[in-house]
Amino acid sequence: MQINEETVRKIAHLARVKVTQDEAKALEGELSAILTWVGELDEVDTNDVEPMTSAVETAMKMREDEVTDGGYAPRVTKNAPMSEDNFFVVPKVVE
Amino acid sequence: MSDLIDLTIVEAREGLDNGDFSAQEYTQAHLDQIEQANKALNAFILPTPEKALEMAKASDERIGKGEAGLLEGVPLGIKDLFCTKDVRTTACSHILNGFEPPYESTVTSNLWEAGAVMLGKLNLDEFAMGSSNETSYYGPCINPWRRDGDEAQLVPGGSSGGSASAVAAHLCAAATATDTGGSIRQPAAFTGTVGLKPTYGRVSRWGIVAFASSLDQAGPITRSVEDAALMLQVMASHDEKDTTSVDRPVPDYRVAMGEKVKGLTIGIPKEYRVDGMGQEIEDLWQQGIEWFKEAGANVKEVSLPHTKYALPAYYIVAPAEASSNLARYDGVKYGLRVEGDDIIDMYENSRAQGFGAEVKRRILIGTYVLSAGYYDAYYLKAQKVRTRIKQDFDTVFQDVDVLLTPTTPSPAFAMGEKTGDPLEMYLNDIFTVTVNMAGLPGISVPAGQSSTGLPLGLQLIGKPFDEGSLLKTAKIIEEAAGELPQPEKWWG
Numbered sequence: 001m002q003i004n005e006e007t008v009r010k011i012a013h014l015a016r017v018k019v020t021q022d023e024a025k026a027l028e029g030e031l032s033a034i035l036t037w038v039g040e041l042d043e044v045d046t047n048d049v050e051p052m053t054s055a056v057e058t059a060m061k062m063r064e065d066e067v068t069d070g071g072y073a074p075r076v077t078k079n080a081p082m083s084e085d086n087f088f089v090v091p092k093v094v095e
Numbered sequence: 096m097s098d099l100i101d102l103t104i105v106e107a108r109e110g111l112d113n114g115d116f117s118a119q120e121y122t123q124a125h126l127d128q129i130e131q132a133n134k135a136l137n138a139f140i141l142p143t144p145e146k147a148l149e150m151a152k153a154s155d156e157r158i159g160k161g162e163a164g165l166l167e168g169v170p171l172g173i174k175d176l177f178c179t180k181d182v183r184t185t186a187c188s189h190i191l192n193g194f195e196p197p198y199e200s201t202v203t204s205n206l207w208e209a210g211a212v213m214l215g216k217l218n219l220d221e222f223a224m225g226s227s228n229e230t231s232y233y234g235p236c237i238n239p240w241r242r243d244g245d246e247a248q249l250v251p252g253g254s255s256g257g258s259a260s261a262v263a264a265h266l267c268a269a270a271t272a273t274d275t276g277g278s279i280r281q282p283a284a285f286t287g288t289v290g291l292k293p294t295y296g297r298v299s300r301w302g303i304v305a306f307a308s309s310l311d312q313a314g315p316i317t318r319s320v321e322d323a324a325l326m327l328q329v330m331a332s333h334d335e336k337d338t339t340s341v342d343r344p345v346p347d348y349r350v351a352m353g354e355k356v357k358g359l360t361i362g363i364p365k366e367y368r369v370d371g372m373g374q375e376i377e378d379l380w381q382q383g384i385e386w387f388k389e390a391g392a393n394v395k396e397v398s399l400p401h402t403k404y405a406l407p408a409y410y411i412v413a414p415a416e417a418s419s420n421l422a423r424y425d426g427v428k429y430g431l432r433v434e435g436d437d438i439i440d441m442y443e444n445s446r447a448q449g450f451g452a453e454v455k456r457r458i459l460i461g462t463y464v465l466s467a468g469y470y471d472a473y474y475l476k477a478q479k480v481r482t483r484i485k486q487d488f489d490t491v492f493q494d495v496d497v498l499l500t501p502t503t504p505s506p507a508f509a510m511g512e513k514t515g516d517p518l519e520m521y522l523n524d525i526f527t528v529t530v531n532m533a534g535l536p537g538i539s540v541p542a543g544q545s546s547t548g549l550p551l552g553l554q555l556i557g558k559p560f561d562e563g564s565l566l567k568t569a570k571i572i573e574e575a576a577g578e579l580p581q582p583e584k585w586w587g
Contacts, residue, residue, distance in 0.1 A: 055533065056559050063335075
């Protein structure tokens with residue numbers, strides 16, 4: 001699978017990672033090589049095979065829908081690069 | 096006092112209980128060794144000596160009162176992927192710059208509960224993505240081993256390079272590690288240590304920085320099989336905070352370890368005999384087979400036909416899950432923030448400067464394979480291939496108890512030797528990654544040396560939740576290999 005620089009830029013934007021011209025160029029080759037290599041999987045017959053979802057048969061655990069934790073906003077926002085009154089601060093998003 | 100650092104955990108526990116030495120002396124001996132060697136090895140990225148001595152003092156008090164836990168007074172290194180309350184945790188990434196978790200991971204909680212002492216946080220590949228510990232934001236970790244007559248610096252393997260290097264150089268009695276595609280077993284093989292990756296779900300993932308959630312599993316790196324059993328005993332638990340942690344009792348692994356291997360059947364998967372595998376690896380594998388025959392086990396060649404597809408499938412599943420897990424690093428909640436023209440620009444700048452090249456590469460691969468129109472062709476296909484891989488193991492495990500393979504296709508390589516080509520680096524995990532894809536337990540045990548004097552490991556793979564069989568067969572290798580050389584202390 002060959003991908004071009006434009007696709008690299010598109011994916012990078014989807015992933016919210018800024019890439020420089022040089023990085024995009026290098027990634028074009030690297031990602032193409034990796035995607036070509038994983039293309040080997042097309043050789044495997046996976047008709048009538050369920051995708052693996054867990055290593056051991058397990059039933060999804062259920063619990064009561066109730067609050068079990070929380071009530072400590074200062075601890076939650078403690079590591080934020082910017083916070084005010086226990087809120088995270090971000091650049092203006094609504095005019 | 097320097098000989099205290101040479102004790103296994105089992106020996107040290109006896110010495111502590113007998114009052115031969117105190118927990119504070121035992122911890123101080125390790126702190127002295129860290130002081131001496133860490134500059135050269137860069138295994139600890141954050142030693143916590145004050146905390147260590149404080150915890151050791153508390154251990155001495157509990158020992159005095161006859162209340163010693165299973166790991167009372169045992170000084171451990173903690174991979175910097177485990178969140179430790181109020182102690183900086185970064186996954187060796189710049190994006191988690193200065194992050195001090197307000198909580199403790201379940202695994203480390205279990206360890207402290209059992210009386211263990213924290214010496215500090217250990218180096219790893221950024222977000223555990225790598226096989227050489229060269230992608231760490233805090234610089235590479237160095238292998239205490241060197242080739243005979245050669246001063247070239249070698250990698251300790253990865254991603255748990257700091258854990259393996261610190262245990263091999265006796266900077267800690269044992270270390271925590273994590274394994275997503277081989278990150279416990281490959282560095283253990285490269286450093287002559289024992290690395291145990293438990294069955295998926297045996298150990299809680301809560302509070303461990305997530306990489307690929309369907310593959311990640313924590314385990315110990317130690318200097319003996321018995322120590323690995325003891326560490327797992329404490330690390331394993333059912334945890335309501337991790338829905339994938341399994342609600343079944345933790346068996347007594349030390350009892351299981353003492354059982355006989357006579358009559359067990361050891362499977363030898365023929366697909367693990369790959370092109371480019373060194374003759375000395377092949378010879379070591381053969382030696383392992385002989386050891387099991389001598390111990391009275393049956394040996395049988397088996398086939399795992401989908402083996403070669405495990406690595407390419409892994410490089411879809413792991414990046415896909417990583418791209419999703421790492422979406423949380425946005426410059427808002429914790430860590431690094433780099434301002435921009437607007438919020439999107441701030442996200443993009445923070446992530447561009449916060450993540451290293453390998454992490455970005457995997458985020459982009461993951462984003463691509465999960466993007467509209469590609470999900471079925473890549474992620475779903477890979478998960479179906481995973482079922483095929485698991486079916487191979489299920490079939491084989493009807494006839495055999497454990498599988499024996501080499502851990503790695505080569506001994507430790509030099510710094511910079513494989514950083515040019517991502518695919519070449521990925522091939523390091525060719526023998527270990529199948530185990531993660533199927534969720535099975537695996538262990539690497541030191542079994543011999545290369546012609547250049549470097550450690551080599553053999554891997555055992557077990558049935559789900561049969562860590563007991565792994566440990567008892569690992570013990571056979573450990574005993575048959577006998578006393579193996581230790582690295583020369585070139586670091587002064």
